[in-house]
Amino acid sequence: MQHSGLVQTVQVPQPCVMVIFGASGDLTKRMLIPSLYELYSAGLLPENFSVIGFARKEIPTAEFRDSMRLAIGQHCQEDFLKSGKVNNFLDNIEYFTGKYDDQESFHALGKRLMEIDAEKDTGGNRLFYMSVPYEAVAGIADNLGKCRLNKPVSDDSWTRVIFEKPFGNDLESAVSLNRQITRYFREEQVFRIDHYLGKETVQNILVTRFANGIFEPLWNRNYIDHVEITSSESIGIENRAGYYDHTGALRDMVQNHLLQLLSYIAMEPPAVFDAKALRDESLKVIQSLRPYEPSEVRSMVIRGQYTSSVIKGEVLPGYRQEEGVPPDSRTETFVALKTYIDNWRWGGVPFYIRTGKRMPTRVTEIVIHFKSTPYRLFTDVDDIAQSYNQLVIRIQPDEGILIKFAMKVPGTELKVKNVDMDFHYSDLGDVDLPSAYEKLLLDCMLGNSTLFIRNDQVVASWEFIQPVLDAWKNDSSIPLQGYPAGTWGPECADDLIAGKDFKWRYPCRNLEGEGEYCEL
Numbered sequence: 001m002q003h004s005g006l007v008q009t010v011q012v013p014q015p016c017v018m019v020i021f022g023a024s025g026d027l028t029k030r031m032l033i034p035s036l037y038e039l040y041s042a043g044l045l046p047e048n049f050s051v052i053g054f055a056r057k058e059i060p061t062a063e064f065r066d067s068m069r070l071a072i073g074q075h076c077q078e079d080f081l082k083s084g085k086v087n088n089f090l091d092n093i094e095y096f097t098g099k100y101d102d103q104e105s106f107h108a109l110g111k112r113l114m115e116i117d118a119e120k121d122t123g124g125n126r127l128f129y130m131s132v133p134y135e136a137v138a139g140i141a142d143n144l145g146k147c148r149l150n151k152p153v154s155d156d157s158w159t160r161v162i163f164e165k166p167f168g169n170d171l172e173s174a175v176s177l178n179r180q181i182t183r184y185f186r187e188e189q190v191f192r193i194d195h196y197l198g199k200e201t202v203q204n205i206l207v208t209r210f211a212n213g214i215f216e217p218l219w220n221r222n223y224i225d226h227v228e229i230t231s232s233e234s235i236g237i238e239n240r241a242g243y244y245d246h247t248g249a250l251r252d253m254v255q256n257h258l259l260q261l262l263s264y265i266a267m268e269p270p271a272v273f274d275a276k277a278l279r280d281e282s283l284k285v286i287q288s289l290r291p292y293e294p295s296e297v298r299s300m301v302i303r304g305q306y307t308s309s310v311i312k313g314e315v316l317p318g319y320r321q322e323e324g325v326p327p328d329s330r331t332e333t334f335v336a337l338k339t340y341i342d343n344w345r346w347g348g349v350p351f352y353i354r355t356g357k358r359m360p361t362r363v364t365e366i367v368i369h370f371k372s373t374p375y376r377l378f379t380d381v382d383d384i385a386q387s388y389n390q391l392v393i394r395i396q397p398d399e400g401i402l403i404k405f406a407m408k409v410p411g412t413e414l415k416v417k418n419v420d421m422d423f424h425y426s427d428l429g430d431v432d433l434p435s436a437y438e439k440l441l442l443d444c445m446l447g448n449s450t451l452f453i454r455n456d457q458v459v460a461s462w463e464f465i466q467p468v469l470d471a472w473k474n475d476s477s478i479p480l481q482g483y484p485a486g487t488w489g490p491e492c493a494d495d496l497i498a499g500k501d502f503k504w505r506y507p508c509r510n511l512e513g514e515g516e517y518c519e520l
């Protein structure tokens, strides 16, 4: 049985060849090659290791290596660049021009893999990485299968395949994609990446909860009033209108990353720390989310789209003015929702999720709001919401944990003030946090699927999301709220938490955009 990398000491994987489909693209140069280089530099890749970059564009290997050298320079941490191992690393990379829908290309790839096995003694171990847009994925999986590249070369070797999100565009397409994948690959060969799960601080949620005695007794409906999960970005859609306008914030962020975060916060302690037990518990949480009735979607899920605004005299474009976005687009760039987990631990505790683009800052954090004391003995705390303890888990940036609690202000008067006990990951010294992709690539090579998403988790999360997509599609009277770029989203998102002493936590007080809140 494979145990999680969370508690393992570092292990070096077996020799292998990694094939990146879509190697001419953005993810390869921004994330995959820089992460592989950092692993190599840290001595965490096997001695016999090779990368084949596969894509349609014709690029000579020398030119591909040059562009990867540039990418490493731009995206790797400085310490790794100093190690002077870039050229040796690049010697292990080659480029292969092929077509995703052409079996000949896959036969030729198979032949090259056999040659590398012979040249470099890579033992027949293969890792295929689908770094291509969603529409190309099923065809590649199909051709790998038809050319028998899906099967391990021998009883001692392994063949694994990594899929990038999106895992479908809705429930039906997710089920269909999985059917196509599992025609040729067994579930244990399939590694679905949700890079949030590779982040140190996300893994630390589990350690905070299950390695400390002080939190778990309070971690339930008796002591927790509500939970808030915010993931905001200050940037817009950059040049990704083609992708984003068909996706929107609900599919892009909530269906995957934020439901996974929620499951880590809410899951029961797994019986053992392995891939099956952990993912079983995560699945149970997602399956326990209360399904939305069509009539509830309007009030429980707020959607928004950023509009033009002015910050410090600078005009920011609205979503519909971004290049490539249709002027009448109804794609949401903001979602806030309220949900319940119908189980014994969480019955009646609202969970709030909020995510958006063009908000005042980039932050991902989880706020656990504890219930107040039964009686307010000290009445001089002005802000009632402040009399509740909060545990803030900051996922990014400035990773860490913050506890807010009340203290006496020094002096002769009995005055109470809320203070922060604030732990920053950076305080642990000059330990570089490995990037999520480093962690996940290494885990996959080691065969550890703990931090990857299983198919049943994908399906369960789409089952939760689908009624919202259906309601938005079928009921055009559900409003799309315009919010000025640079603000915390539609004002009516506050109403989700209304009726309580609370509002959303605002992680920063940056200057906000000035513009119009309106219904679009």
Ligand SMILES: NC(=O)c1ccc[n+]([C@@H]2O[C@H](COP(=O)([O-])OP(=O)(O)OC[C@H]3O[C@@H](n4cnc5c(N)ncnc54)[C@H](OP(=O)(O)O)[C@@H]3O)[C@@H](O)[C@H]2O)c1
Pocket: 021, 022, 023, 024, 025, 026, 027, 028, 030, 054, 055, 056, 057, 100, 130, 131, 132, 133, 134, 135, 136, 164, 165, 166
């Ligand atoms: N970039 C990111 O930060 C990021 C983050 C999270 C997830 N992802 C996911 O990772 C995957 C790769 O992302 P990416 O940003 O690298 O994508 P990309 O740059 O758009 O595409 C990667 C490569 O795929 C090929 N390609 C493009 N459109 C295609 C099509 N319609 N059919 C077949 N091949 C096509 C192109 O190579 P050739 O034309 O040369 O074959 C392209 O260079 C996607 O599934 C994306 O959703 C990316």
